Amino acid sequence: MNQFQYIQPAKQKAAIDALTKDAKAMFIAGGTNLLDLMKRGLAAPEKLVDINKLPLKKIEFNNNGLRIGALALNSEVAQDKLVREKQPLLVQALEAGASGQLRNMATMGGNILQRTRCPYFYDIALPCNKREPGSGCGALAGFNRMHAIFGFSDKCIAVHPSDMSVALAALDATVVVAGPQGERQILFTDLHRLPGDQPEKDTILERNELILAIDIPDKPFAQKVHYLKARDRASYAFALVSVAAALATDKNIITAARIAMGGVAHKPWRLFEAEKFLEGKPVSEANFRSAAELAMQGAKAFNHNAYKLKLAPNSIAAALKAAAGIA
């Protein structure tokens, strides 16, 4: 780890200015990912701008929906009465993520911006285009059991590791972002990028932009929900595949469906086609199966992750069933 300066501004503008002025500065909030990156030699900021003093912890509800401050802790949000009432899918996803200790430190904004857990990314002795553009993708012909089946490129097949982000993608959330030019809103599904030719870029954010809050609209599909996470052990393991499913129904007819997957792509993977397919159709296992098959079109496996081609549709159907409340 290199020597670095540390500042803790009390004002949002000062924080953003610090990054604008200093190309080697980085924000730090909970630090649950950044500290690992620094210890393993993947990040070497010369200045850490601690944003924990900024007033970004509030959780509030208005007519449009829920607004969660970027610095609210994962554990606080998961235990918040309002959130539990309004957005149970988010709660399920949060509680499926990391460990209790990590959730006590990790912030909402940090969770969104955490980096992939691809082992090639973390070992500086191995090639990784995300860490060192042009060095090659170690996982492509290597150990890729955890890797993408959708949306990858020949430069990168890593997946985004967050559970929470999968739920946010399904829930039509938006993020409120501030930069030197002021604030902007980004649809959550547009925030993370596919790797393409620039796998080093995880999101469309500029490096001096700061996430202020997450907005989750109040929608009719918010209550019939399920987050399914398949993993190697019962807790504290990244998803092999996860599915966030949300349904609105009227007399057994699906009026709205939202489905997103984790562990399958460089970003939370929304299943728009499957959602469209389900809308207007009756709740049934057969329809859920068909939706799952539709969602799997275009999936492609590598040496060690072919199991996802079966695990993913199984999980989609199972999550939809659980959301709909059918056995």
Place this chain on the structure above:
Amino acid sequence: MEKAFFDQDNNDNSLDRVDGRLKVTGAATYAAEYQLPNVTHAVLVTSTIAKGRITSLDSKLAEQAPGVLAVISHVNSPGVPAYGSSPAMPQRATLGTPLRVFHDNLIYFSGQPVAVIVADTWQRAEFAASLVKVQYEKEPHQTNLEANLSRAALPANVQRDKNSRYHDYDRGNPEELNTAAVKIEATYKIPTEHHNPLEPHAIIAHWEAPDKLTLYDKTQVIKGTQGNLARAFKLPLENVKVQAKFIGGAFGSGIRVWPHVMAATLAAKKVQRPVKLVLPRELMFTSVGSRPETIQHITMGATKDGKLTTITHEAVAHTSTYEEHTERTILATRMLYDCPHVSTRYRLVNLDVNTPTWMRGPGEVTGVYALESAMDELAYALQMDPLELRRRNHADSDPEKNLPWSSKSLKECYAKGAAHFGWHKRNPEPRSMRQGQMLVGYGMASSTFGVHRNYAKSRAVFQADGKVIVQSATSDIGPGTGTAMTRIAADTLSLSPAFIRFDLGESTLPDAPGQTGSTTVSSVGSAVKVACEALKQKLLQLAVNTPNSTLYNTNPADLSVEQGRIFKTGNPATGVTYTEILKQNNLPQLEVTEESKPGAEWQKYSMSAFGAHFVEVHVNPTTGEVRVKRVVTCAGVGKVINHKTARSQSIGGVVGGIGMALTEESVMDHRFGRYVTGDFANYHVPVHVDIPPIDVFFIDEHDPHVNPVGAKGLGEIAIVGVAAAVANAVFQATGKRIRDLPITPDKLI
């Protein structure tokens, strides 16, 4: 006659851990926590290639970095005197030359230390380490066991030793397999596993004088480390002190003197200040050994009514290019069941990796996984209950050595475990048992581990204040050695445990073997017992020889002792306390040192512990996830010294077995010869929620032959067989026989 059982609900007056309070309050001092004045901090630079040589090592930037005191490598190492002669430092059961740290520019595995940075703070050392530029000339490496099976060979150390037990073994005529009524054949694989104790390996090396070395080291083998370092640096034995009073788990990773120990010692010599070196978790995968990857092929033949006729068992494991690590993989196959025709083969393949080592249950845990999986397969081929198959093939005496068992309670383990588990409720048909959506499976396996015993010494000192200090240079990696020894001393001396203090963890104490192979109670416990017995006799003699004692001139044989008070048997009113005897003789203290070692009993008896595990798993048919729902484990291990800590030890073994069965795997990317699962995010040990209720039972075994204490050892057998029981349960739940561990969801879906 039916034997008595201790079950977990019995109040058997177990002691709490004597050091429990220290551990949970943080008052226990572990290796890295010693506060030495002037201490410096070391960080290793390790090789990024698996084979080749260093062509240049540029440390200029590192040397100029703030706080850096030295950068030590093969270029400027102060040198290890014994490296000059070859082979240096012989290691028990591991033939070859231990890696010679900073000796030359050769690279034997990725992760090999190539330099060490010493700085005034850890952070500065860490940063400077990132500035060292190492250039290599790569050579093609081999790290893939399966791709190198054609090079499998009988270990050279076996070839040289005609008494080795790893020679090809044939009993009867293994060709009989061809005529067996029912036969099975299968190949089982276990991956490389890493011990991963919670406390990383750590050391503080301190040269107190140019010829005096003190190490605060996380080691299971205190005297062995002392001897090793004394030989390496050509120092008188007494000039090397090793201290390891508390160890946060090791599971075998602390049995050897590893390269980081030499690196810290060399660094301390160079900077002439104490040097602290703590391995980061990533380096725990290449610095302190591993369980070897092992591929095993088993065939079994049986009569129609389930009598085993033939077993063949071939095991191939990996080792490094510079050392051979051998372990007991195929030995249980020769003695666990009564079978006339048995053959075993043991082979190693050397690879460009660091040397593997013993990991909890070493050898047996690997071999019994295969053997007990094969037994389950045979039971299905016979359409016979797997437990009944094992009963029918029970070995009433040791079929390999043709000796009676010193004691054995395997049948009682089967009966007790099956009854408590409810084995009779099992429907053997795969996929026949369900709970909601979940597929339910019951599986069982036998377990065994040999009894071992080594030479050990103990000192017992009775002090004027009534306290007894008992000492031996053993370590305690977690089983509760201090607690067990306190119990043995208290019982032998007829004193309350509150009066006993057991000292361990220092090389200045009387000789003890390493804490390995479930030998501590049998070896050190025996020495403690013998020493305390001698102390008691000395006190009795004093009592009858002291003119002003009420017991003067009594025949010692007519005396009894209770709670530290000696009295005439049958007449408790006439007596004297231990402390009074000392006072009457004006003695400040009374001290004895005794030794204990195995003897002729080993020619008369075969000695092993046996047990059985019963496991229920639930498998999610949608995702392939396996969750263990309950475990019943039952063992006959001779005398259980302290039930509470023994139960903990058994639970720990089962947890390790569940990890082995379901999650633990070190994956190497053979293109680079580097592990790609080298941290806790990728190397999955079970977490709390993975562990179900575990019911532990011990059969009360009286074994007068094994050692004076009557205890066989428990640490290893607790894990042996667990993985097979889980895998067998998964088969019954799903109908899928997964023969390569761990059984992860991708293999079941």
